[in-house]
Amino acid sequence: MELGLAGRVAIVSGASKGMGRATAVALAREGANVTLCARDSDTLEEAAAEARSVSSDAQVLPVVADMANPTGIQCAFDETMAQWGRVDIAIANVGGPPPSQPTEVTDDQWYAGLELNFLSAVRLSRLVVPVMQKQGYGRIITVLSLAIKQPEDNLALSTVARTATAAFLKTLSTEVAKDGITVNAVLPGSVETGRLQGVAEMQARFHERDVASAMDDRLGLVPAGRFGRPEEVGDLIAFLASERAGFITGLNIPIDGGQLRAMP
Numbered sequence: 001m002e003l004g005l006a007g008r009v010a011i012v013s014g015a016s017k018g019m020g021r022a023t024a025v026a027l028a029r030e031g032a033n034v035t036l037c038a039r040d041s042d043t044l045e046e047a048a049a050e051a052r053s054v055s056s057d058a059q060v061l062p063v064v065a066d067m068a069n070p071t072g073i074q075c076a077f078d079e080t081m082a083q084w085g086r087v088d089i090a091i092a093n094v095g096g097p098p099p100s101q102p103t104e105v106t107d108d109q110w111y112a113g114l115e116l117n118f119l120s121a122v123r124l125s126r127l128v129v130p131v132m133q134k135q136g137y138g139r140i141i142t143v144l145s146l147a148i149k150q151p152e153d154n155l156a157l158s159t160v161a162r163t164a165t166a167a168f169l170k171t172l173s174t175e176v177a178k179d180g181i182t183v184n185a186v187l188p189g190s191v192e193t194g195r196l197q198g199v200a201e202m203q204a205r206f207h208e209r210d211v212a213s214a215m216d217d218r219l220g221l222v223p224a225g226r227f228g229r230p231e232e233v234g235d236l237i238a239f240l241a242s243e244r245a246g247f248i249t250g251l252n253i254p255i256d257g258g259q260l261r262a263m264p
Contacts, residue, residue, distance in 0.1 A: 189256025
């Protein structure tokens, strides 16, 4: 299927590993020019090399930046505009805050969690929307979590901050739809990444079990009988970023092998 991404310009945060890296590679494979953002320069260069290897046409720009703070987001945006003069696709993908119970979270921890998961998406959107409006085309896609639909034990801070982000994206989608800009969130379930392993270790400690048992329990929640692959998330995001997905907006889209038990 031709996605119409050749020559488009994308910013992908958290692009050095996991789902962010898979997304950058998927976009480059489709011919998009990609700014890859991450904090660690070594893993970022490895991801950039992989993105370059899948396309002879796409250009790749690695930018060392912490997308959880305003300076990093501004840096990534500025370098992208200096390189290509446009932004067509913005992928907000950051890590999760520490495990927490609702009654145990301090004010400072709430602020930090909202800074990481909520304000990072707000700030990136604020920068790219005016550019996209002038172009008459834009795709804003944020990687959240299935937990905003189906909360998990001991992940209160992550769930609340990401749910706030989903509310922001929904309201943004109605504002910019007339400008040719779509706004969607992807909700990964149990996808094989370092984050999944970290959550399993946290859940094992919380329930006083071993990590292997925690992983088995998690796998048992997935009707597909396996964990997801980062590449599957990247492919979904590439489709949502494409011309083919121009009438899909304002949605929270699970990718979870059937793990979500409620009606979506």
